[in-house]
Amino acid sequence: MRNESFEFLSKLVAAPSPSGYEQPAQRVFRSYVEKSAIVTTDVMGNVYGMIEGTGKDRPRVMLVGHSDEIGLQIRYIDDNGFIYFGAIGGVDAHLTPGQRVIVHAGKGDVTGVIGRKPIHLMEPKDRDTVTKLDSQYIDIGAATRQEAEKLVRVGDPITFAAGIERLQGDRVTSRGFDDKAGSFVVAEVLRQVAAAKKKLSVDLYGVSSVQEEVGLRGGTTSSYTVNPDIGICVEVDFATDQPDVEKKHNGDVKIGKGPILPRGANINPVLFDLLASTAEEQKIPVQFTGIPRATGTDANVMQISRGGVATALVKIPLRYMHTPVEVLSLSDLDNAVKLIVAVLSKIKDKSLFIPR
Template structure:
C-alpha cells in the first residue's frame, strides 16, 4: 500500500466516530477526498465525493461505506466521580472490563479505564458471570462528582483507546475497521478514478455515510439524495478461518484471500455477475458467500430507495468484528479498490441491470 494511503487509513481510524458523533472521522475523509473530487455534506453528516461522467445520460453509480463505529456514551456520574455508560451499537459486555478508553468532550479528550472488581474479591459463581454494561463504570481519576463534572458531561461519546498497529505480513489490527475499511475503499476508488486517463462511463458519487450501526440511517438518506441507478456498498464480513467460528454460518471466508462478493435477495444479479467477471478478467482473487435475506448493511436501504437501485456488496474479510482488536489484510483492501475501479469502467447502460 502506498505511503499516503496508509497514512489516510491511520488517520481515519484514529479519529473518534461513534454513531451520531462521526464528524472527526468525516473531516479526515472530506479533506482527503477533496483533493480529487467535488465534496459536499448533508444535514445528517454524510460526506459525498463526486466525479462527473465523460458524457450525458450515463448511469449514476453510488459507492458507500459507513464511517461510524461502535462506542459508548456517558449516561450518569455518581457521587464518587465514576461514569456509568450505555452502548452505541453492538458492544460486547464480555470485552469492556479492563479496557482503556477515551472520553471525547467539548474541552478535549479525557482518558479513563473501565474498572473491574479484582478476581481475588469475587465469589466463584461471579467469575462465570458477565457484568451487564449498565453495571460497569469508567474511572477517570476523579474523586467526586464535582471533579468529574468539571471534565465530562452526560452524553459525551467514548471510544476504546487503541489505533492502527501492524501485525505480521500485511495484517493490521485496530478498532473501527467496521466500517472505516469501507470508507477507505470508497475514497481510494475516487482517487484512482480521478488519476486515471480513461474517460469514466458513469457519474460517480462516493459516500462516507453515518449512523449505520444504529439503523442504517445515513445509508437511507444518502441514497435518497444521490438517486443512483446502481449502488455498491463496501462493508466488512466475518472471517471463518479463526478457531472458534463455524463455517456453516457464513461460508468459507479467509483473511488475505480477496474481497467477498455475496449473492442473495439484496444483490442485483447482473451487477454481481459483472463484478465476478471483472475479478476473473483482472485476476483479482475473490470469495463468495450467500445471504438469503436482506443484509444488515447500507446496501439494504440503498436497494429499496425511491424506485429501486441495482445494488451489490463488496465485503472485506474481518476477524474479531466489534472488538477493539479487529484484524484485516491490507491486500484485501487493495484488491477491493482494484475490483470496484475496474468494474466502473465496464458499466454501459442502466437498462443492462433490469432483470429479464
C-alpha cells in the same frame, strides 16, 4: 499499499466516530477526497465526493461505506466521580471490563479505564458471570462528581483507546475497521478514478455515510439524495479462518484471500455477474458467500430507495468484529479498490441491470 494510503487509513481509524458523533472521521475523509472530487456534506453528516462522467444519459453510480463505529456514551456520573455508560451499537459486555477508553469531551479528550472488582474479591459464582454494561463504570481518576463534571458531561461519546498496529505480513489490527475499511475503499476509488486520464461513462458518487450501526440511517438518506441507478456498498464481513467461528453458518472466508462478493435477494444478479467476471478477467482474488435475507448493511436500504437500485456488496474479511482488536489484510483493501475501479469502467447503460 502505498505509504500515503496507509497514512490515510491510520488517520481514519484513529479519529473517533461513534454513531452520531462521526465528524472527526468525516473531516479526515473530506480532506482526503477533496483533492479528487467535488465534496459536499448533508445535515445528517454524510460526506459525498462526486466525479462527473462523460456522455449522454449517464448512469449514476453510488459507492458507500459507513464511517461510524461502535462506542459508548456517558449516561450518569455518581457522587464519587465514576461514570456509567450505555452502548452505541453492538458492544460486547464480555470484552469491556479492563479496557482503556477515551472520553471525547468538549474541552478535550479524557483517558479512563473500565474498572471491575478484582478476581480475589469475587464470589466463585460471579467469576463466570458477565457484568451487564449498565453495571459497569469508567474511572477517569476524579474523586467527586464535581471534579468529573469539570472534564466531561452526560452525552459525551467514548471510544476504546486501541489504535492501528501492524501484525505479521500485511495484517493490521485496530478498533473501527467496521466500517472505516469501507470508507477507505470508497476514498481510494475516488482517488484512482480522478487520477486516470480517461473519464468514466457514469457520474460517480462516493459516500462516507453515518449512523449505520444504529439503523442504516445515513445509508437511507444518502441513497435518497444521490438517487443512484447502480450502487455498491463496501462493508466488512466475518472471516471464518479463526478457531471459534462456524464455517457452516458463515461460509469459508479467509483474510488475505480477496474481497467477498455475496449473493442473495439484496444483490442485483447482473451487477454481481459483472463483479465476478471482472475479477476473473483481471485476476483479482475474490471469495463468495450467500446471504439468503436482507444483509443488514447500507446495501439493504440502498436497494429499496425510491424506485429501486441495482445493488451489490463488496465486503472485506474481518476477524474479531466489534472488538478493539479487529484484524484485516491490507491486500484485501487494495484488491477491493482494484475490482471496483475496473467494474466502473464497464458500466455505461443502466438498463442492462434490469433482470431478464
